Amino acid sequence: MKRKILIAVLVGLCVFSASGQKRKSQPAPFNRSNDKNNAFLHKQWWIGLKGGVNLSNPIVENSFAVITPTNYDGTLIGKEYKTFAPLGGQVALECAFYFRGFSISVQPGYHQMGVIYGNRFNWSDPEQSSMQVDLSFKHSHRMEYLSVPVVLKYEFPLNRFSPYVQAGAYLNTLLNATKEVTQSGIDESAGGPNHFESEPISVGATDLFARHHYGIVGGAGVYFTPGNVRLNLDIQYRWALTLLNSPSNRYDNDRLVGVGDAMDDLTLNNLVISAGVMFPLRFLSNGFKSTVNTK
Amino acid sequence: MKFIGHLVLMCAAIVVFTRCAEEPSELSQTENFVRIYDHNGFAESFYPVDMVQTPDKGFLLVAARDRQVDLPQPGIYLLKVRDDGSVERDILMDQAFVRPIPGVYEINGKYYFFCMNSTSEAVLVETDASLETFNYFPTGLSYPAATSYSTGDGFLLLSYDQVDKKTRFSKVTPTGGVTLTRRFRIADNDSMEDIIMQHFLNTGRQFPFAVGRFPSGEYYFNGFFDYTFSLVTTRLQGDDDVSHFIHGQHENGGLSAVVPLSGNQFATAYFNFGSNYFVPSVSLGGAPGTISNLGGYNMRELVPDATVGIQPITVDNKSILMYSSNVKAKQIGLFFYDQTSGALVGTRYLGFSNPYELGKSIATEDGGIAVCGTTHIAGRFPRICLFKISKEELAGSIQ
Numbered sequence: 001m002k003r004k005i006l007i008a009v010l011v012g013l014c015v016f017s018a019s020g021q022k023r024k025s026q027p028a029p030f031n032r033s034n035d036k037n038n039a040f041l042h043k044q045w046w047i048g049l050k051g052g053v054n055l056s057n058p059i060v061e062n063s064f065a066v067i068t069p070t071n072y073d074g075t076l077i078g079k080e081y082k083t084f085a086p087l088g089g090q091v092a093l094e095c096a097f098y099f100r101g102f103s104i105s106v107q108p109g110y111h112q113m114g115v116i117y118g119n120r121f122n123w124s125d126p127e128q129s130s131m132q133v134d135l136s137f138k139h140s141h142r143m144e145y146l147s148v149p150v151v152l153k154y155e156f157p158l159n160r161f162s163p164y165v166q167a168g169a170y171l172n173t174l175l176n177a178t179k180e181v182t183q184s185g186i187d188e189s190a191g192g193p194n195h196f197e198s199e200p201i202s203v204g205a206t207d208l209f210a211r212h213h214y215g216i217v218g219g220a221g222v223y224f225t226p227g228n229v230r231l232n233l234d235i236q237y238r239w240a241l242t243l244l245n246s247p248s249n250r251y252d253n254d255r256l257v258g259v260g261d262a263m264d265d266l267t268l269n270n271l272v273i274s275a276g277v278m279f280p281l282r283f284l285s286n287g288f289k290s291t292v293n294t295k
Numbered sequence: 296m297k298f299i300g301h302l303v304l305m306c307a308a309i310v311v312f313t314r315c316a317e318e319p320s321e322l323s324q325t326e327n328f329v330r331i332y333d334h335n336g337f338a339e340s341f342y343p344v345d346m347v348q349t350p351d352k353g354f355l356l357v358a359a360r361d362r363q364v365d366l367p368q369p370g371i372y373l374l375k376v377r378d379d380g381s382v383e384r385d386i387l388m389d390q391a392f393v394r395p396i397p398g399v400y401e402i403n404g405k406y407y408f409f410c411m412n413s414t415s416e417a418v419l420v421e422t423d424a425s426l427e428t429f430n431y432f433p434t435g436l437s438y439p440a441a442t443s444y445s446t447g448d449g450f451l452l453l454s455y456d457q458v459d460k461k462t463r464f465s466k467v468t469p470t471g472g473v474t475l476t477r478r479f480r481i482a483d484n485d486s487m488e489d490i491i492m493q494h495f496l497n498t499g500r501q502f503p504f505a506v507g508r509f510p511s512g513e514y515y516f517n518g519f520f521d522y523t524f525s526l527v528t529t530r531l532q533g534d535d536d537v538s539h540f541i542h543g544q545h546e547n548g549g550l551s552a553v554v555p556l557s558g559n560q561f562a563t564a565y566f567n568f569g570s571n572y573f574v575p576s577v578s579l580g581g582a583p584g585t586i587s588n589l590g591g592y593n594m595r596e597l598v599p600d601a602t603v604g605i606q607p608i609t610v611d612n613k614s615i616l617m618y619s620s621n622v623k624a625k626q627i628g629l630f631f632y633d634q635t636s637g638a639l640v641g642t643r644y645l646g647f648s649n650p651y652e653l654g655k656s657i658a659t660e661d662g663g664i665a666v667c668g669t670t671h672i673a674g675r676f677p678r679i680c681l682f683k684i685s686k687e688e689l690a691g692s693i694q
Contacts, residue, residue, distance in 0.1 A: 068380065068381065068382060069333050071336070072335050121335075123673075123675075124335065124336075124337050128337075131337040131338070133337070133675060133676075183648075183673070189337070250327070250328075251329045254643075254645060254646070255648070257647075258647025258648050258649065259649065260672065262328075262329065
């Protein structure tokens with residue numbers, strides 16, 4: 001419930017901020033023909049492309065397992081998640097409206113990210129030390145999303161460089177997901193170490209994941225403005241507020257539960273690093289020179 | 296007006312964001328789950344023979360536990376799990392008790408099943424849902440093979456009389472008292488002795504012994520009679536009082552399972568020289584017969600002489616017969632038949648990668664099913680598995 005209230009407040013702020021920009025319908029001062037210093041940067045629509053890499057940081061809300069120990073501690077076979085891995089990628093279209101240092105930015109795009117975890121098992125005979133088998137599982141997930149972040153940015157103009165901070169929210173809609181499971185281990189019981197590794201099991205795993213998840217975004221970046229276009233380096237950290245997985249479908253994939261796997265209830269935070277370029281939509285003429293509003 | 300517009304826009308955005316996400320579901324943890332109960336011992340093997348749902352919606356599983364280096368007979372492992380499949384308690388019974396047989400029954404809050412003691416005597420074990428207390432009632436009968444329970448008859452116990460070389464049908468009270476015993480001839484010589492004893496010693500083929508009472512009032516057993524593994528109906532008026540029988544093919548054929556439907560109609564399955572047949576509806580009355588006359592569907596995907604369970608269930612107000620068995624793909628196969636038409640209306644396969652074998656399938660209180668069995672983790676270690684499937688998911692498997 002706290003999450004819903006938090007996201008409600010954030011979304012509300014974003015919507016109000018966005019809609020609030022429309023209130024001044026009369027021409028702004030910097031639109032006047034003799035105000036060349038302000039004409040370009042005080043009120044502007046921007047559109048651009050950005051792309052980059054992302055790293056995932058899974059947070060376990062509730063742990064689930066198919067393999068349930070009866071005579072040893074379950075933590076011995078607990079899942080170990082890789083943090084800030086694997087490397088994902090994203091491309092996005094960015095549309096922003098700038099006004100007096102603030103800009104509201106919508107960044108719909110394709111966002112690919114992943115989750116990796118593993119666990120280990122051991123069987124042994126205390127009376128015969130050679131009777132021992134170690135088994136490891138590695139579970140790799142790859143998810144593709146239509147991601148729609150909405151952020152409010154505030155810039156600190158410093159000549160051609162404009163650092164900014166940003167905050168907002170995002171909504172991810174699942175497009176596709178796959179999962180790969182590999183088993184490997186050592187069997188000592190056959191007279192020597194027998195290393196074995198099974199063929200990876202790859203399955204479509206769309207049903208294992210929530211169709212949508214959302215969260216909040218915080219971050220910083222910098223614009224570099226060599227002419228009228230803006231080059232952008234952007235870093236976002238996305239805190240997920242809702243589950244990445246689909247609890248109701250946790251055990252639906254017979255192939256995955258057959259190998260002994262059930263997904264935890266997870267939220268997935270994501271560090272997103274992007275670079276991009278943005279173009280102004282108004283006052284642009286040949287040579288990226290701004291034109292004068294003649295109204 | 297603008298403010299109202301902004302407010303509406305904000306509310307719409309909030310609704311979109313908050314309604315499209317998934318929340319953790321408590322129900323999904325109890326209605327649907329899969330568990331594999333692991334023991335980290337190298338030599339241990341576990342094979343569930345039966346399970347029952349307890350009033351707390353958990354499950355009590357009775358399993359054979361083999362440690363290879365112990366006695367040749369498997370010991371007894373009891374596992375009580377909660378409604379989400381998590382382990383509540385497990386007990387490895389004293390080695391004096393071995394070889395539990397299918398059939399665990401709840402009577403007045405106590406749970407009963409039969410096993411053998413070290414002298415091959417059938418012992419009725421009484422415990423409770425939390426596996427705290429145990430009582431053992433020796434019956435004086437040897438080599439228990441199958442059991443069932445009804446309020447009027449108490450326990451019906453099928454066993455093997457190794458002295459007289461006969462199949463023995465007994466009624467047993469919940470305190471182990473034997474109130475009636477009838478014997479049925481198997482052979483005039485020892486020709487069947489080895490085959491039968493290999494079953495009890497776990498050194499040969501395991502036969503689908505069964506015993507019970509049909510709605511018509513007649514008793515039945517599925518066991519050895521007249522040189523053959525047979526389904527025999529009897530009124531228990533005396534020894535060899537047989538009112539009807541269906542012969543198998545000596546030890547190479549016979550009924551794998553039988554469930555009365557209505558009137559004289561039954562759902563059965565049988566094995567015949569390795570082949571398996573499902574017969575969702577057949578009349579078993581009339582003249583004595585053989586399994587060859589039963590017809591049915593030749594289930595080529597099942598393993599030879601497969602274990603078969605038949606469970607009447609209701610799915611979406613439809614009467615369904617769920618056949619469960621082991622398929623050659625090393626999975627547990629569920630085959631759903633319309634009880635009225637006998638037509639196949641769905642299938643489902645449980646397990647993947649590691650081999651899975653059927654233990655028992657039951658209907659659950661919530662309208663779903665539970666299936667227990669054995670899976671071989673890493674292809675090596677036989678461990679108990681438990682599948683709980685909700686009624687909604689079950690409905691998705693049926694056309």
